[in-house]
Amino acid sequence: MKQSLTLGKVTKFMGLGFLSTLKDLFTGKLDKEDFKTFLRKTVVPIASILLFIGLWHMGAKSLYNIEANHKIEKALTDQGQEAADALRACIASGESGCQPNTLPSPSQVWDSYKSLLRDHNIIAADKAAFIEKTAALNETRIAQGLDPITYTGRPSFVDQIFRSLKTVFAGFLLALFIAVPVGIFIGLSPTLKSAFNWFIQIFKPVSPVVWYLLVFMIVKTLLIGSNEDSSFTISFISVGLCSMWATLVNTAMGVSSVDKDYINVAKVLKLGNFQKIFKVVLPSSLPLIFTGLKITLSVAWMVLIAIELLAQSPGLGLFVWEEFQNGANDSNAKIIVAMFVIGIIGFLLDRLMLTIQNWVSFDKTDAI
Amino acid sequence: MSAIMDNKREASLVGNGLFPSKDVMLDLKNLKKVYPTPKGDYVVLEDLNLQIRKEEFVTIIGHSGCGKTTMLSMIAGLNPISGGNISVLGKHIKGPGPDRGVIFQAPSLMPWMTTLQNVMLGVNQVFPHASKAQRTDIAKYYLQKVGMEDSFNKRASELSQGMQQRVGIARAFAIKPKVLLLDEPFGMLDSLTRGELQDILIEIWNKEKITAVMITHDVDEAIFLADRVVMMTSGPKAKIGDILNIDFERPRTRKSVLEHNDYYKYRKHLIDFLEH
Numbered sequence: 137m138k139q140s141l142t143l144g145k146v147t148k149f150m151g152l153g154f155l156s157t158l159k160d161l162f163t164g165k166l167d168k169e170d171f172k173t174f175l176r177k178t179v180v181p182i183a184s185i186l187l188f189i190g191l192w193h194m195g196a197k198s199l200y201n202i203e204a205n206h207k208i209e210k211a212l213t214d215q216g217q218e219a220a221d222a223l224r225a226c227i228a229s230g231e232s233g234c235q236p237n238t239l240p241s242p243s244q245v246w247d248s249y250k251s252l253l254r255d256h257n258i259i260a261a262d263k264a265a266f267i268e269k270t271a272a273l274n275e276t277r278i279a280q281g282l283d284p285i286t287y288t289g290r291p292s293f294v295d296q297i298f299r300s301l302k303t304v305f306a307g308f309l310l311a312l313f314i315a316v317p318v319g320i321f322i323g324l325s326p327t328l329k330s331a332f333n334w335f336i337q338i339f340k341p342v343s344p345v346v347w348y349l350l351v352f353m354i355v356k357t358l359l360i361g362s363n364e365d366s367s368f369t370i371s372f373i374s375v376g377l378c379s380m381w382a383t384l385v386n387t388a389m390g391v392s393s394v395d396k397d398y399i400n401v402a403k404v405l406k407l408g409n410f411q412k413i414f415k416v417v418l419p420s421s422l423p424l425i426f427t428g429l430k431i432t433l434s435v436a437w438m439v440l441i442a443i444e445l446l447a448q449s450p451g452l453g454l455f456v457w458e459e460f461q462n463g464a465n466d467s468n469a470k471i472i473v474a475m476f477v478i479g480i481i482g483f484l485l486d487r488l489m490l491t492i493q494n495w496v497s498f499d500k501t502d503a504i
Numbered sequence: 505m506s507a508i509m510d511n512k513r514e515a516s517l518v519g520n521g522l523f524p525s526k527d528v529m530l531d532l533k534n535l536k537k538v539y540p541t542p543k544g545d546y547v548v549l550e551d552l553n554l555q556i557r558k559e560e561f562v563t564i565i566g567h568s569g570c571g572k573t574t575m576l577s578m579i580a581g582l583n584p585i586s587g588g589n590i591s592v593l594g595k596h597i598k599g600p601g602p603d604r605g606v607i608f609q610a611p612s613l614m615p616w617m618t619t620l621q622n623v624m625l626g627v628n629q630v631f632p633h634a635s636k637a638q639r640t641d642i643a644k645y646y647l648q649k650v651g652m653e654d655s656f657n658k659r660a661s662e663l664s665q666g667m668q669q670r671v672g673i674a675r676a677f678a679i680k681p682k683v684l685l686l687d688e689p690f691g692m693l694d695s696l697t698r699g700e701l702q703d704i705l706i707e708i709w710n711k712e713k714i715t716a717v718m719i720t721h722d723v724d725e726a727i728f729l730a731d732r733v734v735m736m737t738s739g740p741k742a743k744i745g746d747i748l749n750i751d752f753e754r755p756r757t758r759k760s761v762l763e764h765n766d767y768y769k770y771r772k773h774l775i776d777f778l779e780h
Binding site: 395397398400401403404405406407411415416419420422 | 580581582599600601602604605606608610612614616617625626629630679
């Protein structure tokens with residue numbers, strides 16, 4: 137039975153159903169009942185986004201005024217009337233040097249976003265030119281058995297996003313490869329469960345910062361003498377260790393709560409351990425394992441920022457920290473840009489996991 | 505009335521295990537099941553003796569909670585024996601095994617597998633030396649027998665309960681067990697589907713003649729399918745209360761059974777026992 141794959145089905149499958157309603161609106165396929173769902177599912181979220189931006193704008197404006205008045209007042213008491221007037225004029229003129237430092241407005245954030253993209257384009261062009269220039273030289277160097285020359289310039293914002301994604305995926309895979317097998321063993325054997333339970337209970341609530349320090353202690357020693365990029369290794373291992381617990385606990389629970397009927401079938405057929413695990417236990421606990429993996433990925437993305445900051449790994453976490461330390465005129469706006477980027481990527485990662493989960497799950501009642 | 509008297513006499517003989525041992529497939533001797541509870545032991549079954557001959561179809565009826573399912577799962581090896589023993593062809597059973605196929609009350613198909621994969625799961629296990637094509641043929645043959653030839657590649661989760669139980673029947677027969685254990689396999693189905701599945705079961709059984717023990721709550725089902733109907737007393741300490749021989753000729757049709765003179769006599773006998 138061949139079923140057609142429509143946009144509507146795909147978007148629903150990915151948990152992005154509102155997109156297809158939007159499409160129906162433009163193709164004129166909406167009737168009255170659909171229009172109500174359209175109102176609820178598309179218009180209301182858009183209205184709430186606009187409301188949010190409006191409130192943000194007003195809040196930023198009032199914070200701006202408080203900060204500006206405070207600055208002028210301070211100039212007045214410290215340096216006298218003349219300095220205060222000069223500062224007032226400077227602030228009103230919009231000159232960047234004397235602007236009050238507070239919550240940036242939506243338009244400032246948007247401008248920063250555009251300037252970050254411009255910056256990225258400049259750096260990307262620079263990098264491409266460098267690679268082109270050194271291509272011939274690198275070939276001869278490789279032929280001679282020497283290390284090729286690599287670009288060592290400042291990473292752009294987009295580079296940092298990719299660095300963060302790379303770290304989070306490495307950490308996620310580490311968590312997957314530790315937590316799922318261990319979870320299966322713990323779930324299958326009550327003895328192992330009681331042996332490991334204290335371990336899980338004690339280490340699960342440990343803060344990301346402490347995990348980072350622990351990993352740092354160990355990896356620093358292990359990597360003595362190698363010139364590998366230890367900040368990446370340390371941050372992805374820390375991310376993996378922080379985030380694996382949800383998967384570990386969920387896998388163990390899924391495996392130990394497989395329907396008794398399935399286990400009886402496996403017993404009657406005298407399936408070997410390997411067959412029993414791969415044909416019966418694992419498929420049946422996949423939904424719970426995936427719930428765990430979804431939590432793991434979102435936790436990994438959340439702790440990543442703090443860990444990159446500590447590990448000085450040049451990703452989004454370090455970006456936020458450096459902008460904060462930097463204290464330049466548009467630093468605050470850049471931090472907010474990073475905040476939105478982090479949030480949106482986190483959302484997309486969650487959707488990605490949901491899509492994979494629907495893909496592998498056996499309960500396809502309303503999927504494709 | 506005399507037919508029933510004869511039946512009773514034979515029941516007492518059978519209970520003492522007087523079949524020639526070469527004819528006996530399944531032998532339950534002084535079987536006992538005890539569940540420990542905080543208030544002391546709860547004895548479910550005690551001194552239960554039953555012999556089932558080769559190629560015999562036996563149905564077991566009794567009130568809910570009398571220990572029928574406990575007994576069946578002990579024969580399957582899924583539930584440990586507290587006392588006495590169970591033997592298949594003279595050999596004591598140790599745990600579950602594919603020589604005793606089970607059809608569970610819930611179809612218990614793996615919902616993530618197709619119907620064919622579900623049947624293959626057992627076939628692969630029992631015929632490891634056959635080629636893949638041969639094993640697939642076996643699985644397909646039994647799926648055809650239960651009328652599922654159009655659904656080899658459907659996932660079990662897409663099938664209705666009745667369809668799933670058909671696959672359950674195919675899975676049990678395909679591993680060619682010595683004994684087939686059926687735990688109220690049609691209890692969850694509506695009466696139309698139930699009749700359909702009874703016909704399928706008896707048709708495939710007529711060909712294979714695998715010794716079968718089936719639990720049921722349905723008196724008509726018990727008579728239609730069985731060579732002997734075993735009645736269990738209510739628990740605790742349940743045992744065999746009575747055994748009724750059903751002397752209809754095989755192969756049977758539902759119509760011929762319902763029109764047979766003895767049918768209502770058998771039915772009354774069973775209902776009298778249950779209402780006593």
